[in-house]
Amino acid sequence: MKAMVLHAPGQPLHMEERPDPVPGPGEIRLRVEACAVCRTDLHVVDGELPDPHVPIIPGHEIVGRVAAIGPGVSGLQVGQRVGIPWLGHTCGVCPYCLEGRENLCDRPLFNGYTRDGGFATAVIADARYAFPLGEAGTDESLAPLLCAGLIGWRSLVMAGEGQNLGLYGFGAAAHIIAQVAKWQGRSVFAFTRPGDVATQAFARQLGAVWAGGSDEAPPEPLHAAIIFAVVGDLVPLALRAVRKGGRVVCAGIHMSDIPSFPYRLLWEERQVVSVANLTRQDGLDFLALAPQVGIVTQTTRYPLRQANQALADLRAGRFEGAAVLVP
Ligand SMILES: [Zn+2]
């Protein structure tokens, strides 16, 4: 197999050749067909998340075909197409797992962070955390659903059912969730970097009723806002934009510091919450919903060996939608 490997945070990934790994009990090996690039991969590569298991192969929005099946795996067949998300393993016995909140497991493993991920031609996955994908849709178009879509979906559920929904940061996740929210009959208000008229036009094209800079006030108060951007300064801005009782959902795994703000922005039962990881049920729910919504992902394709370029382009905001690596 070939893989793009991170040896230390802050360094570029290196293309390496390795023997094809053999799946252990409960595991499968996939031939990777496509792997989308997530903001979280940037956080891993840039050293913004603690203790990555280096050397590590990043990547956690994996579409692949089952190539080998380890002992004790049932329900999957060689050749079947499956998706592998960020959540790679949970312990099953901690209080969170027992409460049905495995996204908060005390001893989890995450693909592309604490176990090897999909910036490669092959990957080993825990079979219980693989989602059958069926045959509809291309590998490249489905890959961004595995994190941008899934975490976006969990964030949307967390935001509640209000009509006016603000999305701060209109990248891979927002471009998917805007389509879901519109399909649900909601009004989407898209906030981008001030002056980013190209992304604002992209948001309107996907059905946003309004798009503007994050420094602007929406034309109507919002029932809820989801912050996908990694900018803590957006928290007080979003609180200012939501109506009484409104909720601000922070969807990212990492964010710059939130500046202090006057209590009156939180007053009147406004809430600030965060979303962490996903449960397998989130994945099943969202992947069943996606074909009904008819989600169309916008992707930019890179060969696997250009993973560093894809990461650099994501960091610089040089494309709309999602970057996808193909072996
Ligand atoms: Zn657990």
Ligand SMILES: [Zn+2]
């Ligand atoms: Zn991700």
